[in-house]
Amino acid sequence: MAVIPTTASGIAAAIASKQITAREVIDSYLAQISARETDIHAFNLVTADAARAHADAIDADIAAGRPIGPLAGVPVAIKDNLCTHGIETTCSSKILEGWKPPYDATVVSRLRDAGAIMVGKTNLDEFAMGSSTENSAFGPTRNPLDTSRVPGGSSGGSAAAVAAGFAPVSLGSDTGGSIRQPAAMCGVVGVKPTYGLVSRYGLCAYASSLDQVGPFATTVADAALITEAIAGHDAMDSTSIPQPAPALVASVSQGVAGMRIGRVTDLPAGAEPEVIARLNEAFAALEAAGATIVDVTLPSLSYALTAYYLIAPAEASSNLARYDGVRYGLRVNAVDTNSMYGATRAAGFGDEVKRRIMLGTYALSAGYYDAYYGKALKVRRLIAEDFERAYAQVDVILTPTSPVVAFPFGDKVDDPMAMYLCDIYTIPTNLAGHPAMSVPFGTGAHGMPVGIQVLAPALGEAPMFRVGGSLENAAGGVK
Amino acid sequence: MSPSGTPISAADVAKVARLARLDIDEASVVHFTEQLAKVMGHFSDIDALDLSGVGPMTQPFPLVNVLREDVEQLCLDTDEVLAAAPSSDQRRFRVPPIIGLDD
Numbered sequence: 001m002a003v004i005p006t007t008a009s010g011i012a013a014a015i016a017s018k019q020i021t022a023r024e025v026i027d028s029y030l031a032q033i034s035a036r037e038t039d040i041h042a043f044n045l046v047t048a049d050a051a052r053a054h055a056d057a058i059d060a061d062i063a064a065g066r067p068i069g070p071l072a073g074v075p076v077a078i079k080d081n082l083c084t085h086g087i088e089t090t091c092s093s094k095i096l097e098g099w100k101p102p103y104d105a106t107v108v109s110r111l112r113d114a115g116a117i118m119v120g121k122t123n124l125d126e127f128a129m130g131s132s133t134e135n136s137a138f139g140p141t142r143n144p145l146d147t148s149r150v151p152g153g154s155s156g157g158s159a160a161a162v163a164a165g166f167a168p169v170s171l172g173s174d175t176g177g178s179i180r181q182p183a184a185m186c187g188v189v190g191v192k193p194t195y196g197l198v199s200r201y202g203l204c205a206y207a208s209s210l211d212q213v214g215p216f217a218t219t220v221a222d223a224a225l226i227t228e229a230i231a232g233h234d235a236m237d238s239t240s241i242p243q244p245a246p247a248l249v250a251s252v253s254q255g256v257a258g259m260r261i262g263r264v265t266d267l268p269a270g271a272e273p274e275v276i277a278r279l280n281e282a283f284a285a286l287e288a289a290g291a292t293i294v295d296v297t298l299p300s301l302s303y304a305l306t307a308y309y310l311i312a313p314a315e316a317s318s319n320l321a322r323y324d325g326v327r328y329g330l331r332v333n334a335v336d337t338n339s340m341y342g343a344t345r346a347a348g349f350g351d352e353v354k355r356r357i358m359l360g361t362y363a364l365s366a367g368y369y370d371a372y373y374g375k376a377l378k379v380r381r382l383i384a385e386d387f388e389r390a391y392a393q394v395d396v397i398l399t400p401t402s403p404v405v406a407f408p409f410g411d412k413v414d415d416p417m418a419m420y421l422c423d424i425y426t427i428p429t430n431l432a433g434h435p436a437m438s439v440p441f442g443t444g445a446h447g448m449p450v451g452i453q454v455l456a457p458a459l460g461e462a463p464m465f466r467v468g469g470s471l472e473n474a475a476g477g478v479k
Numbered sequence: 480m481s482p483s484g485t486p487i488s489a490a491d492v493a494k495v496a497r498l499a500r501l502d503i504d505e506a507s508v509v510h511f512t513e514q515l516a517k518v519m520g521h522f523s524d525i526d527a528l529d530l531s532g533v534g535p536m537t538q539p540f541p542l543v544n545v546l547r548e549d550v551e552q553l554c555l556d557t558d559e560v561l562a563a564a565p566s567s568d569q570r571r572f573r574v575p576p577i578i579g580l581d582d
Contacts, residue, residue: 196540309522361495374535434539
């Protein structure tokens, strides 16, 4: 049997040129899932039979000379907060266990239209609230590089699936770092696109002004390829930017000669020394590749955590009001509707979801609105203005993705504030609505991977991928 | 301490749980109050900022009203939607009584 390529672009090319069949590819990935999924628990559901049938259909199209999509035969794992028509979508919550959505998320239908084959729905922190995937109602996902450690979160299952070779690419969602942070902790590439570049239709809402769907991949070029496939205007999302998907793959190999890379001189402290060492090596590598390093300040950045943990729970408390036991999901029967709501939500939501709903309800309640939510919205403006000033001087900004490498299970699960601090470098991007990506760049403590984050201004995906591609090239030379 | 000057109390937590339609017992109220007080203690860092003259930012980009042509389109299949409901009756969602149960 032919060797199965490890990248999405390689697989698509090999299938299109009839070097291998889609069935051979999917069987190979399903075999890898069978071999390691028990140890990793990346998936809430593996859709093996449907995946094989889809692969056979693609092979039949190729044999008959019918046209195929640009991603024909590429296996893809989908975060379980993205709706899949007729296929269980749980958000890793008991309140949605067993729910089969009556429609597909736009990103899911776009990938299928391009010929990609879904292999399963990946585990997450319940409703994408968490930084370790320990908040899943169905048990945690383990880091494929060290199964005693977390994979990060909330898209831990999607990150682990790619790191474990269960799929060459996957989709996650990123509200405060939920793609980039697990990508960094699992040693893969993760991209959060500009707010509005990718449709949120069919993404179960957590914080609607922050949520964005994006890809995981083993290479920067694959991440660009999948971003191209899912981006572009969608009439079903009123915040969708009315522009076609940008061309991004070509940017990856363009190099950084002449680019201005921002170094944040007042970066919030707390990163492990090895993480800072890798960041400094990344700056040196980009400078050697022809970029200029420019110091910038982002004085409001240290307040981003407070702004985020008021705004996101406030939006969540409103969005999650829909889970009331009436139209879908769990219902705990009671004598009247009000008791039914309270009992259903108490039984269906886990502790972290309850904490954020209560926090958000408090921040929005009469007497506290101005002191909390109103103030947080003003801080959000300050952060956006900081970025605006910085991007007048530089093309992109480089920071660590996560202050820490993947940590052992149980380390932070009872200390919400310690867990929230994992997102300190990723949150500002979501508040501003900008794109950012994490690129693996050597290792830190305990030999675990370190991710370097590339931040860019709104719709700055092309320069972001240029820098990402150069970091990937340079990463081969670091420890 | 919070921006309002007082830490969140157990009574506050019990109240927001009620507002959010979350039944929680007394032990949970104590547990959540401790955790939320610690989280909200961190929030006092923004008290030092001068926010006068700063406008609130609710969205990354200004929202515009999006309208489409008023033409018939396919919608969700009623039977499929009702099949996912905990209870349905006569092609409607069935729920327990809303009023009339007071002693």
